[in-house]
Amino acid sequence: MRKILEYEFKCPMCRSMSKCSEYIYNIPIVGEVILTSCKCYECGFKHIDVRLIEVGEPRKVLLKVTELEDLNSIVIRSSTASIVIPELGVEVTPGPASMGYITTVEGIVLDALDKTKFICESTHPTPSGCSQRIELMEKASRGELPITLILIDPEGVSTIVNKKTVFEHLKTD
Numbered sequence: 001m002r003k004i005l006e007y008e009f010k011c012p013m014c015r016s017m018s019k020c021s022e023y024i025y026n027i028p029i030v031g032e033v034i035l036t037s038c039k040c041y042e043c044g045f046k047h048i049d050v051r052l053i054e055v056g057e058p059r060k061v062l063l064k065v066t067e068l069e070d071l072n073s074i075v076i077r078s079s080t081a082s083i084v085i086p087e088l089g090v091e092v093t094p095g096p097a098s099m100g101y102i103t104t105v106e107g108i109v110l111d112a113l114d115k116t117k118f119i120c121e122s123t124h125p126t127p128s129g130c131s132q133r134i135e136l137m138e139k140a141s142r143g144e145l146p147i148t149l150i151l152i153d154p155e156g157v158s159t160i161v162n163k164k165t166v167f168e169h170l171k172t173d
Contacts, residue, residue, distance in 0.1 A: 001025045011040035024053065030074060030161055049100040051078040056156025058170035063105065063160045068143035071106035073162040081153035083108060088137055088147060105149055106141060113137040
């Protein structure tokens with residue numbers, strides 16, 4: 001890992017001056033990525049982002065998860081990318097404080113499952129269809145239900161590391 005940049009920024013929470021650092025890191029199989037880490041030592045606010053080093057054209061990245069091994073595929077999601085899993089009704093759109101991360105397909109499914117369980121358990125009355133949606137997500141997390149993981153990235157810096165990954169260019173108007 002090599003630091004390439006360090007700068008100050010005004011914390012969006014408490015407005016005090018804070019620091020950001022950017023690093024280039026070489027990940028086996030994936031290649032070089034830029035890791036950005038920002039932290040406010042006054043209030044604890046932090047922002048983390050990860051992205052492939054090459055900025056590309058807006059694109060859609062698709063992986064049809066049909067085998068158990070596909071769940072172990074590495075996913076690099078930039079802070080600008082949306083996640084869609086149509087079979088599970090999952091849609092994650094980035095907000096202004098969205099952070100990029102590196103995880104696996106399984107990690108994304110389990111995160112969606114955890115959030116769905118939280119919403120279902122904390123909402124009264126329980127929304128209809130909760131138990132069916134949780135059951136589908138649990139099957140997908142065990143590789144028993146084929147799903148399609150889609151990343152929609154306007155900056156073209158997100159990816160899924162799997163030989164079956166399909167890349168589609170998005171048209172910009």
